[in-house]
Amino acid sequence: MLIDFFQVVRAAGVPASIREYLDLLRALQQGLAFADLDEFYQLARLCLVKDEKYYDRFDRAFGDYFEGLRAFDSVLEELNLPEDWLRKEVERILSDAEKAGVAGKGSLDALMEALRERLENQKERHQGGSKNIGTAGTSPFGAYGYNPEGIRIGQHENRHNRAVKVWDQRNYRDLDDKVELGVRNLKVALRRLRQFARHGAANQLDLDDTIRATARNAGFLDLKLVPERHNAVKVLLLLDIGGSMDMHVRACEELFSAARAEFKHLESYYFHNCLYEFVWRHNSRRYSERLLTRDMLNTYGPDYKVIFVGDASMAPWEVSHAGGSVEHNNEEAGAVWLQRVTEHYPHVVWLNPTPERWWVDHGSMGMIRKLMENRMFPLTVEGITAAIQELG
Amino acid sequence: MTQPVRLKFTGTADYVATPQLTMAVNAAITLQKPLLLKGEPGTGKTMLAEQLAAALGTELIQWHIKSTTRAQQGLYEYDAVSRLRDSQLGSDRVHDIRNYIVKGKLWQAFEADKPVVLLIDEIDKADIEFPNDLLLELDKMEFFVYETQERVVARQRPIVLITSNNEKELPDAFLRRCFFHYIDFPDRHTMQQIVDVHFGALKPELVQTALDVFFDLRTVPGLKKKPTTSELIDWLKLLLADDIGLDALQNKQGTQAIPPLHGALIKNEQDVMLLEKLAFMSRRRS
Numbered sequence: 024m025l026i027d028f029f030q031v032v033r034a035a036g037v038p039a040s041i042r043e044y045l046d047l048l049r050a051l052q053q054g055l056a057f058a059d060l061d062e063f064y065q066l067a068r069l070c071l072v073k074d075e076k077y078y079d080r081f082d083r084a085f086g087d088y089f090e091g092l093r094a095f096d097s098v099l100e101e102l103n104l105p106e107d108w109l110r111k112e113v114e115r116i117l118s119d120a121e122k123a124g125v126a127g128k129g130s131l132d133a134l135m136e137a138l139r140e141r142l143e144n145q146k147e148r149h150q151g152g153s154k155n156i157g158t159a160g161t162s163p164f165g166a167y168g169y170n171p172e173g174i175r176i177g178q179h180e181n182r183h184n185r186a187v188k189v190w191d192q193r194n195y196r197d198l199d200d201k202v203e204l205g206v207r208n209l210k211v212a213l214r215r216l217r218q219f220a221r222h223g224a225a226n227q228l229d230l231d232d233t234i235r236a237t238a239r240n241a242g243f244l245d246l247k248l249v250p251e252r253h254n255a256v257k258v259l260l261l262l263d264i265g266g267s268m269d270m271h272v273r274a275c276e277e278l279f280s281a282a283r284a285e286f287k288h289l290e291s292y293y294f295h296n297c298l299y300e301f302v303w304r305h306n307s308r309r310y311s312e313r314l315l316t317r318d319m320l321n322t323y324g325p326d327y328k329v330i331f332v333g334d335a336s337m338a339p340w341e342v343s344h345a346g347g348s349v350e351h352n353n354e355e356a357g358a359v360w361l362q363r364v365t366e367h368y369p370h371v372v373w374l375n376p377t378p379e380r381w382w383v384d385h386g387s388m389g390m391i392r393k394l395m396e397n398r399m400f401p402l403t404v405e406g407i408t409a410a411i412q413e414l415g
Numbered sequence: 416m417t418q419p420v421r422l423k424f425t426g427t428a429d430y431v432a433t434p435q436l437t438m439a440v441n442a443a444i445t446l447q448k449p450l451l452l453k454g455e456p457g458t459g460k461t462m463l464a465e466q467l468a469a470a471l472g473t474e475l476i477q478w479h480i481k482s483t484t485r486a487q488q489g490l491y492e493y494d495a496v497s498r499l500r501d502s503q504l505g506s507d508r509v510h511d512i513r514n515y516i517v518k519g520k521l522w523q524a525f526e527a528d529k530p531v532v533l534l535i536d537e538i539d540k541a542d543i544e545f546p547n548d549l550l551l552e553l554d555k556m557e558f559f560v561y562e563t564q565e566r567v568v569a570r571q572r573p574i575v576l577i578t579s580n581n582e583k584e585l586p587d588a589f590l591r592r593c594f595f596h597y598i599d600f601p602d603r604h605t606m607q608q609i610v611d612v613h614f615g616a617l618k619p620e621l622v623q624t625a626l627d628v629f630f631d632l633r634t635v636p637g638l639k640k641k642p643t644t645s646e647l648i649d650w651l652k653l654l655l656a657d658d659i660g661l662d663a664l665q666n667k668q669g670t671q672a673i674p675p676l677h678g679a680l681i682k683n684e685q686d687v688m689l690l691e692k693l694a695f696m697s698r699r700r701s
Contacts, residue, residue, distance in 0.1 A: 042591050046446065053445050055438070065438045073590035075453060075597040211582050234495055242502055 028088055032071055035084035039071040046070045060089065212407040213285040216258070216328070216414055221250040253287065259323050259368075260291040261298065263333030264306055271376035274402050275332055278374070282330075290323060296337040297357030297387075298364065299348055316360055320367050328414045329364060331373040332402065335391040342390045361394045371395065372410040376402040430459070430466040431601075431608045439596035440467060449535075449553055449575035451590070454598030457643025460578040464534035467574070474531045476573070478520035480541045486548030489521040489535075490558050490567075512562050521552060525569035533573040539582040546589035554592055601644060603630065613648055614655070624664045625651060628674050632681075637689060642680040650679035 029044045047070035056062035064085060072081045225248040232247035239245075260282055262275060282289055292302035292314065300316050303309040340347035342357045365371050373391065375382070379401040382388055392399045398413055400406040424440045426432035432440070440463070443450035452460045468475035478489055494515045501509040508514045518526075524533040538546060552558050556569035577593065579585065601609060603626065610622050629650075633641050642650075653676045654664075663675050673690045674680065681687055 038587070040591060046448070046594075050442050050446055055442050055445060062438065065435050066442060069439050069442055069594050069596060073451075073587075073593070073595045078597065230495065234499070237499060244499065244503060 028067075029071075031088045032067075032081060032084045035080045035087075037072055037077045037081050037084065043071050043073075210281040210285055212404050212411065213281055215408065216256055216286075216411045221252055225250045227251050254285075255288070256286060257288040257323070257327045258282065258286045258290070259319075259327040259329045260289060261302065261329065261331050262291065262293050263296060263331075264293045265295050267334055267336050268376075271334065271402070274376050278332065278402065278407075288327075290327070292319065294333075295350060296333070297341050297348070297391075298331075298360045299351075299353045299357055300355065300360065316363075320363065325368055327368060328370040329368045329372070330410070330414075331371070331395075333373065333375065334377045335373065335375055335388045335399070336377065337387045339387050339390060342387050342394075358390065358394055361391070365394065365396065370414045371398060372413050373399040374402045374406065374410060375399055379406075424467055424470055427466045427470050429612060430462060431605060431612055432463070432466075433599075433601075433605060436463070436596065436598065439594060443576075443594050444574055446594075447572045449577055449593045451577045451579060451585075451593040451595045452598060453579050453581060453595070455600055455641075455643055456580060457645040458598045458600060459644065460598060461534065461536055464532055464536075464576045467576070468532040471532065471574075473529050474527060475534060476520050476524045476527075476531055477534045477536060479536045480538050480545070482540055482542070484541050484545065486545055486552075487519075489519040489549070490552065491519050491522055491560060492517045493562050516560065516562060521558070522567055524573040525556065525567055527571060527573070530571035531573045533575045535575065535577045537580060538577050539579040539585070543583060546585050550588055550592065606644070606647070609644060610647070610651065614651055618661070621654070621661055621664070622651075624661060625654065628664060629680070632674070632690075635690065635693065638681075638686050639683045640681075640686065646680050646682075650676060653679050 025044075025048070029039070029047075032039055047067055050056070050066055050070055051063075056066040067085070068078070068081055072078060227249050229247045229249040232249070233245065236245040236247050237243065260279070262279070268275070279291065282291075292304055293306055293309065294302050298316065301313040302316055302319060303313050305312065338347070338349075341349060342361075345354055345356050346352050347356060373395045375388075382392075382399075384392075398410075400410040400413075424432070424444070425437055439450060442448075452463065454460055464477070465475055493512075494517050498509055498512075498515045520533065524531050553575060556572050557566060559566050606626060606629075607622070610626070614622070625647075629642065629647050632638075657676065659675050673687070673694055677687065677690070681690065
């Protein structure tokens with residue numbers, strides 16, 4: 024019962040298990056949804072989907088399964104007498120004006136002839152694609168297509184006249200995949216990077232130790248105190264600024280404010296495009312107050328965790344060659360400096376605000392990824408979570 | 416265990432429940448599984464528990480989760496310090512350990528004569544391991560008290576509602592034991608119903624205009640925090656209290672280009688600045 028449906032939902036990438044499937048069956052047995060597709064949709068979603076980011080995938084799977092089933096069944100049933108049925112169906116679906124306007128395939132007869140040919144050729148159930156009949160394709164035949172000349176099969180009313188089903192609205196498209204990158208989300212992601220240590224004045228009651236000590240003391244109260252716990256992790260944040268980074272300013276701002284709130288020991292410096300022999304702390308005073316990168320390496324020990332933020336998009340020689348910088352004549356190549364950093368600090372990651380699908384393996388991006396030993400992560404909540412795991 | 420409750424929840428006089436939400440609640444009641452609710456803040460997740468308890472005529476037990484809450488606190492706590500003090504003072508109570516077991520919210524819910532509504536509010540605020548520590552308790556509705564060597568089994572399975580604001584991912588094993596419902600932001604029609612429930616006597620034009628302003632505001636791109644239902648309700652209360660007229664709301668060209676009493680709707684000075692800037696630009700264009 025409904026096993027096919029369950030398989031389709033799983034195939035669409037909704038992580039539902041047997042347990043959820045059995046829950047759905049039990050709910051149906053209890054009569055929570057009966058002979059109503061809308062109710063069944065609600066119930067199935069309630070039982071099978073456990074996160075709103077999967078709602079959209081579920082909607083698509085649901086639509087494919089039920090609409091596809093219906094559309095295709097009706098086509099199959101009519102295969103015995105295609106001629107009459109097709110003519111009737113086409114005439115019923117198309118308005119007079121539309122019939123007059125069917126010019127893309129020559130005439131109505133030509134359109135029908137083509138349709139029948141396709142019907143005969145088609146052996147298997149088909150979805151998507153651009154030639155065969157089925158649902159959701161771009162072929163002129165079938166339901167839910169995008170070809171303006173197409174005719175609709177198995178869907179008995181014009182899509183625009185019928186009440187659009189809720190799973191067709193794809194309301195949850197935005198919730199799929201990417202969590203919104205807000206300061207709050209970032210803080211939660213960054214919070215995983217913590218190393219608690221106790222230091223400072225002992226002013227917290229250590230209950231367990233007190234009980235133990237009191238028991239040893241033959242029942243006389245012996246209070247034990249410990250210092251409060253602090254997050255002792257040390258973070259060095261190096262931000263690319265200016266140029267191509269301008270469009271990522273908001274994401275970087277949010278990351279910075281989240282990091283500043285989360286880490287007590289946070290040092291941040293700026294660089295432009297690639298790290299060279301100096302960095303600066305305030306962008307407005309970048310020419311007057313510089314810190315030599317060598318001094319930075321000497322000041323902050325290897326216990327610091329280094330987070331680079333940059334799009335790593337520049338001319339390849341800006342990384343590879345001495346004198347390649349766009350701003351000044353650098354004596355040593357950027358790659359040398361990046362290598363010094365990765366050698367000095369065991370924990371280094373590079374966060375890249377460019378969407379991951381645009382990353383390439385060549386050019387400056389490929390070089391920097393190689394220099395970072397592939398520790399480059401996208402500047403999204405998932406990416407930061409992965410980066411933190413690398414650092415932790 | 417007794418018969419399951421055959422009660423149907425359909426919303427109350429003070430609470431508008433969409434058919435989807437009703438279905439979710441009824442499924443959770445019938446199949447006796449916890450219902451996990453997510454949704455934008457201010458869409459009435461916590462309110463649902465109160466209204467559900469009122470509608471079913473049972474008690475509501477609320478367990479508000481903080482970052483320091485541990486799962487054990489929901490079951491019971493052994494108050495060792497009191498016992499220690501009593502032993503120092505030579506009190507008789509000290510001989511019975513049961514005097515120092517403090518019952519948690521789950522225990523209270525398990526013990527009730529009638530099935531109660533148990534609200535575990537903002538479960539995502541707790542530590543990452545928190546939901547995992549409650550798996551067995553929520554599944555079997557029982558737990559073991561080590562100090563007294565007794566097993567506490569629920570007399571009646573409580574109706575468990577859990578809310579989350581998505582600050583942390585919940586573990587899969589926990590999710591499998593729950594039903595999940597995402598409360599959508601209400602559409603205009605539902606919003607109208609909600610406002611009607613709260614302000615029956617309000618002038619229809621005022622509501623229409625206020626809703627226009629509200630939904631316009633939600634579509635402004637780049638707002639850091641969009642106003643929510645509960646903020647709309649607060650804002651309408653303020654409009655009523657201050658007796659703001661219809662024309663003040665409609666008059667978008669005047670000096671007050673951003674809605675009157677916007678403090679109830681917009682909670683962020685950057686958003687206020689953004690709106691002022693937008694209003695200024697649209698004024699210049701016209």
